[in-house]
Amino acid sequence: MNTKIAARMMWGLVDLCALPDKHPEYGKDHLKDMLTKVMVAEVEDEKAHRWIGWIQGCICMSGGSTLEELKRINKAA
Numbered sequence: 001m002n003t004k005i006a007a008r009m010m011w012g013l014v015d016l017c018a019l020p021d022k023h024p025e026y027g028k029d030h031l032k033d034m035l036t037k038v039m040v041a042e043v044e045d046e047k048a049h050r051w052i053g054w055i056q057g058c059i060c061m062s063g064g065s066t067l068e069e070l071k072r073i074n075k076a077a
Helices: 003-016 028-038 045-061 066-074
Strands: none
Touching: 003 028, 003 045, 003 066, 028 045, 045 066
């Protein structure tokens, strides 16, 4: 999986989440900041994969997407 591509594909899903706009761990602003750091390669390799997993978990548990859709993103990236 290319984490940069996965991050771009997940960007819009964050807006669909039932999460607060501001929260230091799972707010939409924080998740988008994490995605940005992955997309510009400030965070790479294993850490980027962990971040993608965290973001996908937040997206899934908050109703922004299904686990199956997130799996498709991983395979497409």
